[in-house]
Each structure stands twice: as C-alpha cells, then as structure tokens.
Amino acid sequence: MDAFFASVELLRFPQLADAPVIIGGGRLNVADWMARLNTRLPLHLGRPWGDDGEGGQADLARIPLDQFPRLSDYKGRGVITTATYPARAFGVGSAMGMMKAAKLCPQAIWLPADFDRYRDYSRRFKAEILRLAPVMENRGVDEVFIDFTDVPGGQDDAGAALAQRLQAAIRQATGLTCSIGVAPNKLLAKMASEFNKPNGIAIVQAGDLQTRIWPLPCRKINGIGPKSDAALASHGIGTIGELAAADPAWLCERFGERHGSWLHRAAWGRDDRPVETSSEPVSMSRETTFSRDLHAVNDKAELGAIFTRLCEQVAGDLARKGFVGRTVGIKLRYDDFRIVTRDQSLPQPVQDAAAIRRVAGQCLKRVDLSRRLRLLGVRVSALRRADEAQDEAVGRGESLPLF
DNA sequence: TCTGGGGTCCTAGGACCC
C-alpha cells in the first residue's frame, strides 16, 4: 500500500493533501490535542480520533489547517512512522526521531498514529485481494504476497491484467492506492513493487535480471540490511550485479555458509519460497520506551507499575488471541542504548498476568540494574494454542489451571 | 532534544541425554 498510514489519514482529512504531514510519535497528549482542536470531536484516550459516526467525516474534513498540531508541538522520544511526500521534501522520513524532524520541518502537521484504524483498512484491502486471488501471504499491516499462478487470468498480459484488477478493487473498496510487482518469485516481486510507486505496476521476468535488477544497490534486496550492506561495501560490492559476480565460496567464507549462499542466490534472482497463506505466532510482546530514563532503585514505584502493566498487556494479548506460552522473557534498553534480554522457560505454559509477572520478575533479577533504563519489555514465547495445550494436559490426566 | 514497537529467523555455546 502506498504511504499507507498517511493515505488512510488523508481519507478523513483531505484538507491535508498538499501539506507536509508526519505520522508518529506514539505518545499523545490528548489534552494538548483537544486544546488545539477547537472543535467538537469524539476524542477519547487510546483512540484519539474515535469513531465519528453519522456526519463525523464531514466535520473532520472541515477542520481548518491552522487547527492541526504541528511537529513543533511534539515533546517525546518517538520516531516518524510515515511522512507524506511534501514532508519528505524537507529531508524527513521514516524512522527519524520526531525531535530531529521537528528541527527540519517544525511547521509540518503532526498526526499521532491510529493503529486501530490502519488495522481496519488493512483488513478491508486484504479482503478484496482474497476475493480475487485467494493465495495470499500476510507481510504486516500494509503488504502481502499473492500467488497469481492458479488465478484464472492470472497469466494474462504477464500478470498485468490481474494486477490492474486488484488495484481497481482495492481503490473501489477503500479509496487507497497500492503498487504491485509481478515476478517469478517473492524476492523479485518485492523489488518490482518498488519500481513504479505510487499506484504503479511493474512486471519483472527472468530475462530482466541483468538490465533491471543488477544495477540496483544490494540494499534493495529484502534481507540485506545496513550491516550486510556495509560489509559488502567494504569489499567493493555495491550493486546486486557486483554481488552476483562475487565468488560463492568467498561469500560463504566471509558471511557463513548459509548467509553466503543465500546472498549469491538472491543476487541471481533465485528464490523458491512458497507463498505461505497461514502462520502461527511464535511470540507476543509489549515494550515501552519511557519518557525519561528510569533507575531501578530511584524510580522503583514507577518502574514497577510499568512492569506490571506490560505483563497485563501481554497476558491480555495472549488471552484475546487464545494462546499460552512456555517461555517468559524481558528486554531492557539502557540509557546508552545497549539491549539485554533474559528468558526463562517453564515446565508448563502460562497465560495470566500474575504468572508472567512472577517469571519476568525472576528474569529481571539476572540483569545489571545499576544503569538507568530507557526501555522495558515483556515477552512470552514458545506459544501454543490455549485449547490444544489444555486438551493435551487433560489427556495426560493433569489438572491444569484453566487458561 | 537523536534513535518506537511488534515481530521473525539465525547463530553459537552450554547443559544434558543416549
């Protein structure tokens, strides 16, 4: 989906279409927000924009530009989630710290992220895709892989016909645009999807490898991040073509057998991963960055309350989705940005907040708490479906606490 | 006044078992 969060916001705030808009920051001061929005809006905590109900959309669209909060109003440690194209002209972009962005573009309009709403639009566009092409793999809130192979007409015009139908259906249902890459495998399709953004379609075939893929920087390969890119660059490998020309044995020596051979295959456009239509979650976690760095002793009460809340949130997520987990872990980030994690596995799975809190508390005792903390997180992994774990325990004749 | 949150997958060492 093209600039997904921003595009969803523009549907209800069309008056922002040409303004620099930045979404992100997380932490929202609703009181400030309402003071600025001198208008009657159904705001409530956690869902600042709320459901507008009858006529609500029209009201939102009529809010004058000068009533919107500016990036210069932001105080916090958040990062940008999405920046619209007019905002990007100021040199701001995804993942940049909000405070840094505020220096570059203080007048940009700032919208806090409304994930409930984005999830709703996510469900809607995916439902449209499933209607036309049922073999679909979720890749997060705004991205999917689709297998065209067995879709009637999926091969017409090398896939362009189906891609156009998908775009039209999504636009009709949601008002949103997307970009589609069609290729023989997921690796190339992902790259192709970037070629004609926004609202574009790109077809990449096997014969296009040398002309369209090899000139691209290695970083464009999904799976080559900043570290691999820098390591490759240090050996004079900047483009995918240069990577393709590298000796596979040397790559394996330098990057390990597995990663090295993958690098070589990726550079040659080889990828045989299937489109996976379903997956089971591996872990669930909640974490939070504090508004200021906290000390385990000096800020014991505050930290304790946050810790308990994180455990409750994870427990709530598990319960809502029907999972239990056998491993509980914590994550913390020190004021110097170092991250440490501690895990503990249990003989029996847990789900409730008190049990999670107890084990997570044990984990916390195993880390250095003399430094100030910036972030605290709680995670439950080794997940199983709660009903299956329950059935199994009953089958073994155990009386298990009910999840 | 830099630097979010929620994930997945991989690696590597150690414990433990046969």
Added chain:
DNA sequence: TCTGGGGTCCTAGGACCC
C-alpha cells in the same frame, strides 16, 4: 594413562522487516 558423536533444548544476542 584422558576424555566420541549425535541429538535436543535452552539462552542471549543480533540482523532484519513492516
């Protein structure tokens, strides 16, 4: 009179993605 070879599980850290 030195100390194999597999295998699995657990843990911690790190790269990467959306």
